[in-house]
Amino acid sequence: MNLGIIGCGAIGTDVAKAADKMKDIKKIYLFDIKPNASKKLCKALKKAEIKSVKDFLEEVDVIFEAASQQAVKEYAEEILLAGKDLVLMSVGSLFDDKIRKKLEGLAREKRCKIYLPSGAVCGIDGILSGSIDVIDEVTLVTTKPPSSLGKKYDKRKIIFEGNAREAVKKFPMNINVAASLSLAGVGFDKTKVEIVADPVVTRISHKILAHGKFGRLRAEVENMPNPNNPKSSYMASLSAIATLKRIVNPIQIGA
Ligand SMILES: NC(=O)c1ccc[n+]([C@@H]2O[C@H](COP(=O)([O-])OP(=O)(O)OC[C@H]3O[C@@H](n4cnc5c(N)ncnc54)[C@H](O)[C@@H]3O)[C@@H](O)[C@H]2O)c1
Incomplete structure (x- = not known):
């Protein structure tokens, strides 16, 4: 199997390094808008080559x-039109109903898949399974150190309460997590989001609460x-690598 990677930053690098060690992956094509990023990564890999998306499309x-x-806006349509499977990390882009429906339609027409790690x-598997029947409520509580929001608070403060669609507009940095949760469960309008700034915490945490x-x-x-x-x-990189393993491995675990 040949792999193409668009974006050689934190996640692209971790995925490429993991793929380089997988015996089922024969070739890795890299592209980044910043040539230095793809060059640096290419040097660290055995199976990699740098090519434009257009040039590697038929090979992967x-x-x-x-x-x-x-x-996603630039390449997703072209990739699906070529009948190639696509793994999207920038899940927030699917918040736009028009883009999502267009990509879904193309994937169906060309019989290829769009994977959203x-x-x-964590907990997306349970939301996916639960949403086969009625889910009454899904809430995402994201807690961040105030510094990660560019703020200084001396005590815990709820800085946003609303649905995922509003959260995505107001806090595009949280967009991916809220987007994957919404798409797995009850959608952007019904998924509740609470964003908390807490000076006690040093790490970003995400808590999903659901019942149905x-x-x-x-x-x-x-x-x-x-x-x-x-x-x-x-965890985002690890989930991307787990998705790649899911594509490559004959045994599929989880919902
Ligand atoms: N699904 C999730 O939970 C989750 C978690 C973290 C990050 N993300 C998303 O995944 C994406 C990558 O995250 P990261 O942490 O690796 O970012 P990063 O900034 O470390 O790396 C991104 C790389 O992509 C390149 N790039 C940007 N736009 C490009 C374009 N149009 N064409 C080609 N290359 C381009 C940049 O030059 C950079 O090297 C981001 O969109 C981020 O929001 C998703």
């Missing part, structure tokens, strides 16, 4: 987007930062 089986929402949040016909779910993760980019949670 699956493409990992680990770049930006802009990159659970990213920096399945029962109750409570899942919480406290994320370590990615060593290559402190703004990115390490």
